[in-house]
Structure formats: C-alpha cells, structure tokens
Amino acid sequence: xxxxxxxxxxxxxxxxxxxxxxxxxxxxxxxxxxxxxxxxxxxxxxxxxxxxxxxxxxxxxxxxxxxxxxxxxxxxxxxxxxxxxxxxx
Amino acid sequence: xxxxxxxxxxxxxxxxxxxxxxxxxxxxxxxxxxxxxxxxxxxxxxxxxxxxxxxxxxxxxxxxxxxxxxxxxxxxxxxxxxxxxxxxxxxxxxxxxxxxxxxxxxxxxxxxxxxxxxxxxxxxxxxxxxxxxxxxxxxxxxxxxxxxxxxxxxxxxxxxxxxxxxxxxxxxxxxxxxxxxxxxxxxxxxxxxxxxxxxxxxxxxxxxxxxxxxxxxxxxxxxxxxxxxxxxxxxxxxxxxxxxxxxxxxxxxxxxxxxxxxxxxxxxxxxxxxxxxxxxxxxxxxxxxxxxxxxxxxxxxxxxxxxxxxxxxxxxxxxxxxxxxxxxxxxxxxxxxxxxxxxxxxxxxxxxxxxxxxxxxxxxxxxxxxxxxxxxxxxxxxxxxxxxxxxxxxxxxxxxxxxxxxxxxxxxxxxxxxxxxxxxxxxxxxxxxxxxxxxxxxxxxxxxxxxxxxxxxxxxxxxxxxxxxxxxxxxxxxxxxxxxxxxxxxxxxxxxxxxxxxxxxxxxxxxxxxxxx
Numbered sequence: 016x017x018x019x020x021x022x023x024x025x026x027x028x029x030x031x032x033x034x035x036x037x038x039x040x041x042x043x044x045x046x047x048x049x050x051x052x053x054x055x056x057x058x059x060x061x062x063x064x065x066x067x068x069x070x071x072x073x074x075x076x077x078x079x080x081x082x083x084x085x086x087x088x089x090x091x092x093x094x095x096x097x098x099x100x101x102x103x104x
Numbered sequence: 105x106x107x108x109x110x111x112x113x114x115x116x117x118x119x120x121x122x123x124x125x126x127x128x129x130x131x132x133x134x135x136x137x138x139x140x141x142x143x144x145x146x147x148x149x150x151x152x153x154x155x156x157x158x159x160x161x162x163x164x165x166x167x168x169x170x171x172x173x174x175x176x177x178x179x180x181x182x183x184x185x186x187x188x189x190x191x192x193x194x195x196x197x198x199x200x201x202x203x204x205x206x207x208x209x210x211x212x213x214x215x216x217x218x219x220x221x222x223x224x225x226x227x228x229x230x231x232x233x234x235x236x237x238x239x240x241x242x243x244x245x246x247x248x249x250x251x252x253x254x255x256x257x258x259x260x261x262x263x264x265x266x267x268x269x270x271x272x273x274x275x276x277x278x279x280x281x282x283x284x285x286x287x288x289x290x291x292x293x294x295x296x297x298x299x300x301x302x303x304x305x306x307x308x309x310x311x312x313x314x315x316x317x318x319x320x321x322x323x324x325x326x327x328x329x330x331x332x333x334x335x336x337x338x339x340x341x342x343x344x345x346x347x348x349x350x351x352x353x354x355x356x357x358x359x360x361x362x363x364x365x366x367x368x369x370x371x372x373x374x375x376x377x378x379x380x381x382x383x384x385x386x387x388x389x390x391x392x393x394x395x396x397x398x399x400x401x402x403x404x405x406x407x408x409x410x411x412x413x414x415x416x417x418x419x420x421x422x423x424x425x426x427x428x429x430x431x432x433x434x435x436x437x438x439x440x441x442x443x444x445x446x447x448x449x450x451x452x453x454x455x456x457x458x459x460x461x462x463x464x465x466x467x468x469x470x471x472x473x474x475x476x477x478x479x480x481x482x483x484x485x486x487x488x489x490x491x492x493x494x495x496x497x498x499x500x501x502x503x504x505x506x507x508x509x510x511x512x513x514x515x516x517x518x519x520x521x522x523x524x525x526x527x528x529x530x531x532x533x534x535x536x537x538x539x540x541x542x543x544x545x546x547x548x549x550x551x552x553x554x555x556x557x558x559x560x561x562x563x564x565x566x567x568x569x570x571x572x573x574x575x576x577x578x579x580x581x582x583x584x585x586x587x588x589x590x591x592x593x594x595x596x597x598x599x600x601x602x603x604x605x606x607x608x609x610x611x612x613x614x615x616x617x618x619x620x621x
Contacts, residue, residue, distance in 0.1 A: 017411070017412030017415050017416070018408055018409070018412055019412070020409075022315060024334050048316075048319045048395065049319045049320070049322040049323040049395055050318070050319055050322030050323075050330050050334070051315070051318075051319050051322075051334070053315075078116075078162070078166050078170060079170070081162075081170045081174075081338055081341075081342070082170055082173050082174055082177070082338070083338070084337075084338040084341050085314070085315060085318075085334050085337045085338060085341070086311055086314070086315055086337050086338075086340065086341050086344075087341045087344065087345075088311075088344075088409050088412065088413075089412070090159065090348065090416070091159040091160060091345050092159060093116065093159060093160060093161055094115070094116055094117060095115050095116050102412050102415065102416050103416065
C-alpha cells in the first residue's frame with residue numbers, strides 16, 4: 016500500500032474543493048497544518064469536477080485547482096471531469 | 105452581429121495534442137542530430153518522442169491565465185504585508201535568519217533552474233518535453249523574482265539582506281553547497297539534468313522545503329514567505345509530474361536506459377539529501393514556533409512519499425538507492441550537527457545564530473529522544489556556559505569542505521556519532537577528501553569533474569577571495585575579515601543574535617507598535 020496526497024492553501028476557494036474530495040473519497044483523511052490542508056489516501060484519490068460545481072454553484076474547470084494547489088504525490092491523470100492521483104503498483 | 109458559436113470547445117486531451125504535437129516541425133536543411141547534438145551523448149536511447157505526455161496537459165493559453173491569477177493574489181498579499189508593517193507580526197527576528205538563508209541559498213537556485221530548463225527544452229528533440237520545459241523555465245524565473253520581491257521588504261528594516269541573491273552565492277563558503285548542486289546538474293547532459301532537478305530535487309526534495317517549512321513560515325507570522333512559497337509550490341506540483349514523467353519515459357523507451365537512470369538516481373538522491381541539511385536547521389532551530397521536527401518532515405515527505413515512489417518504480421527494475429540506509433541514521437543527527445557548526449562559525453556568515461534556550465532544548469529532546477540529550481544538549485550547555493561568561497565561542501578558522509557536496513566536514517561516521525567522517529580518494533597523484541561514502545562514491549565515479557570544484561574556503565586560504573589591492577603581508581592582517589569584506593558582509597550581519605541590531609530594533613519597534621508612545 017502506498018499513500019497519495021494533495022495539499023491546498025487554507026482559504027475560501029479551497030473549502031468546497033476539500034469538502035468535495037472528502038465526500039467522494041471516504042477512505043481519505045484530512046490533515047490540517049498552519050495555512051494548509053493535506054488530504055492523504057491509500058493508493059488513489061479522485062477529484063470530480065461535478066462535485067465541486069455542486070458546492071460552488073458555477074462551472075469549474077479542474078485546472079483552476081492550480082491556483083491554490085500546494086503539492087501532490089502519485090501519478091496524475093487529468094481530463095475534463097476528473098483529476099486522479101494514484102500509485103499503480 | 106456576431107454569429108453565436110455552437111461548436112463544442114476542445115476537450116483537455118485534444119487541446120493538449122493540438123498545442124504541443126501540433127507545434128512541432130521537421131528539420132529541412134540540417135539533419136536532426138546536428139540540431140539536437142546533446143540528445144544522444146549520455147547514452148539514453150529514445151525511439152518515440154511522441155510517447156511523452158504531460159499528465160497535467162497544461163497548454164500555454166491556460167498557463168498564462170492561471171499564472172496571472174496566482175501573481176495577482178501573491179502581490180496583493182505582499183502589498184498588504186508591507187502596508188501593515190507585517191514584519192512586526194513575526195514571532196521573533198531570529199526567524200529572519202531562515203529567510204536570509206532562503207534568499208541567499210535558494211532563490212539563486214531558482215534562477216539557475218530557469219536557465220537549466222531553458223537549455224533542456226532546447227536540447228530535447230521531442231515537442232512534449234520542450235513545451236513542458238519552456239513552462240517550467242518561466243516558472244523558475246518567476247520564483248526567483250517573487251522571492252526577491254517578497255523578501256526585499258525585510259531589507260528596509262533588518263541586516264543581512266543587502267547583498268541578497270546574486271553577490272553572495274558565488275562567494276560565501278556555505279552557499280557553495282546549493283550552488284555546487286546546480287552547477288553539477290547544469291554541466292551534465294539534458295537527461296541527467298532532468299533526473300537531478302526534475303526528479304530528485306523537484307519530486308522529493310522541494311516538498312521538504314516548500315511544504316512543512318512554508319507552513320512553519322505561516323506559524324511564525326511571515327505571510328510574505330508563505331505566500332510566495334505556496335505559490336511556487338503549486339508550480340512545483342507540475343514540475344514533479346514532469347520529473348516523474350521523464351523517468352518513466354526513459355525507462356519505458358529502452359531497457360538499456362535502466363542502468364544509466366539508476367546510477368543518476370543514486371547520485372542525485374545523495375546530492376539532494378546533502379543540500380537539504382540546510383533546511384533541517386531551518387526547521388529545527390530557526391523557526392521560533394515550530395511546526396514539526398526535521399525528522400518528522402523527513403519521515404512524511406521522504407520515507408513515506410519517496411517510499412511510495414520507489415515501490416512504483418520497482419516495476420521498471422529501479423532499486424532504492426543504497427544511501428537510504430545512511431539517511432535513516434542521519435535524520436537523528438543532521439540538524440544538530442549542522443546547527444552547532446553554524447553557531448561556531450556565524451562570525452563568518454551573513455546571518456545570525458544563537459544557542460537554543462531551555463524550552464527549545466526540551467522540544468528538541470522530545471522530538472529526538474534517542475540522540476539530543478545524549479550527544480547534543482551537553483555541547484549546547486557548554487557553549488551556553490562560556491557565552492554567559494562573555495566568551496561566546498567562535499572557531500578561529502574556516503572548515504575543510506567536502507570535494508563533492510561542499511559541506512564542511514562535520515557529519516559523523518554511520519556507526520559512531522562522536523567521530524567525524526572523512527573519506528579520501530587519490531586521483532592523478534593528488535588527494536581529495538569527501539564527507540561520506542555517498543560523496544566518495546560520486547567522486548570516484550567522475551573524478552575529472554569534481555577535481556574542478558571551486559571550494560571557497562580553499563580559495564580563501566590561497567589568497568583568491570579578498571578585495572582588489574589587499575596586502576596580506578600588512579601588519580595585523582586578518583584573512584577572514586578581508587574575506588567578509590569581499591562577500592559584502594558587514595559586522596552587523598554576523599555573529600550571535602543576542603545583542604545584534606536585529607534583536608534590538610525588533611524589540612524597539614514592537615514596543616512602539618503595541619504602545620501609545
């Protein structure tokens with residue numbers, strides 16, 4: 016088992032993103048540190064555009080994540096609807 | 105009236121294909137190998153450059169848009185910080201030593217990375233990596249600029265920022281550590297550069313610099329640093345995928361690439377770990393309010409994250425570098441041994457140091473129960489006793505440096521933390537010294553390269569690091585004082601924090617800020 020993670024700046028833009036990730040990935044855990052939040056998960060983490068849109072009430076381009084992203088770990092596969100981090104071993 | 109466009113926009117993957125592969129061209133009047141001469145000399149075999157894909161699929165149009173937004177946010181925070189005397193909201197002016205080390209040691213590396221990725225992009229025949237390297241090159245120069253802008257605010261109020269990011273990196277003895285890392289990478293070929301910086305430095309090491317340390321900057325009230333740090337690290341997330349993509353690409357293209365890549369991973373893992381020693385002192389000693397110990401950060405971002413990475417790379421036949429065993433020993437000692445050296449040489453540095461107080465030593469003892477009380481507390485106690493008698497100890501000489509990593513010979517033997525580790529190699533009748541098995545191994549593999557190292561301490565003692573017109577035969581000549589003059593370091597910038605003008609000013613200004621005087 017390997018851990019993937021993603022971290023964001025703690026701010027109002029990322030609050031609904033973090034909520035969406037935690038709702039869509041029940042195996043993920045939240046780690047709060049000064050000025051940042053880090054989400055850890057075994058093997059795989061999927062971020063869905065639709066889940067974020069439901070929370071913010073507007074269209075969301077997954078590439079907007081980059082504005083408040085701090086770091087990631089794992090292989091990334093990104094398309095229009097999902098942003099997936101995974102270790103494929 | 106304009107017609108309403110009804111055509112669906114291109115999907116991310118289609119857009120990426122159009123804006124990378126669609127930008128390529130074939131050479132006509134020169135053969136391709138003449139246009140890209142560096143693509144082959146390292147021995148890496150590539151059969152199909154189109155197999156390279158950037159997982160972020162970022163294209164230039166989206167890149168401008170998001171980078172512009174990040175810049176606007178960053179400069180809004182910097183403005184607010186400057187406008188509201190944010191420098192008085194930090195925990196303690198001691199914290200600024202970490203920032204000075206960052207400005208002088210790390211920011212110039214960003215500029216070197218900018219140059220290196222521009223060169224790598226120029227030298228890769230494939231259009232995918234060329235586009236990715238171009239964006240990374242622009243990112244890196246942005247990082248250098250934003251860091252200098254963010255930190256220059258402190259230059260109005262505190263000592264030690266004046267020679268900043270450009271003058272001292274070429275001269276100061278401890279800054280040759282990060283500088284030599286990038287010089288070593290830049291003077292290699294484009295593929296080795298990608299392993300050194302794109303993979304080793306970006307994937308594993310920047311996390312340790314930009315994540316827990318920047319979180320620590322926030323903890324210490326430094327919104328300027330945390331903002332540029334996190335803004336930079338979101339670029340690093342893209343750079344990591346570039347580094348990881350590069351290594352996968354090399355390994356998937358040809359089985360003959362495996363031994364070359366493994367050798368580079370082994371080399372650059374150790375080189376990177378040595379550079380990070382500087383960050384270990386920032387985490388454990390220079391943050392007055394600490395977010396986690398160096399050892400804890402190491403376990404999360406190196407052992408756990410790097411472990412996941414090596415599990416993944418095992419399917420290609422990549423093995424965990426041998427140096428990892430040494431790292432497990434070192435994580436208990438690294439920050440203490442280096443901080444002790446900095447404390448005893450801070451008369452020759454561009455920043456202040458200090459001996460940890462009782463509360464800080466208790467924190468260190470709790471975080472390092474196996475080592476701190478046994479090996480380091482007694483040494484700090486002794487230094488404190490001498491300092492209390494007005495005899496704060498500074499070494500009279502500058503330290504001997506490792507021929508590879510250029511860190512002073514201060515780290516200890518793997519099996520004996522009381523004995524300094526020295527290794528010796530002989531090449532063309534000359535003896536060369538290295539600080540560890542890892543550095544000796546690197547030296548012995550490429551001695552022609554490392555014998556050319558420019559080691560500041562040795563150059564100083566050879567008389568090459570004094571201002572023009574210096575007469576070393578003059579009465580009372582002090583070589584270290586002249587060296588500091590050559591580095592543009594003033595007496596106010598150096599020595600112990602206790603009694604420094606930074607300490608005095610911070611206390612006075614804080615007093616004014618919190619009272620109606």
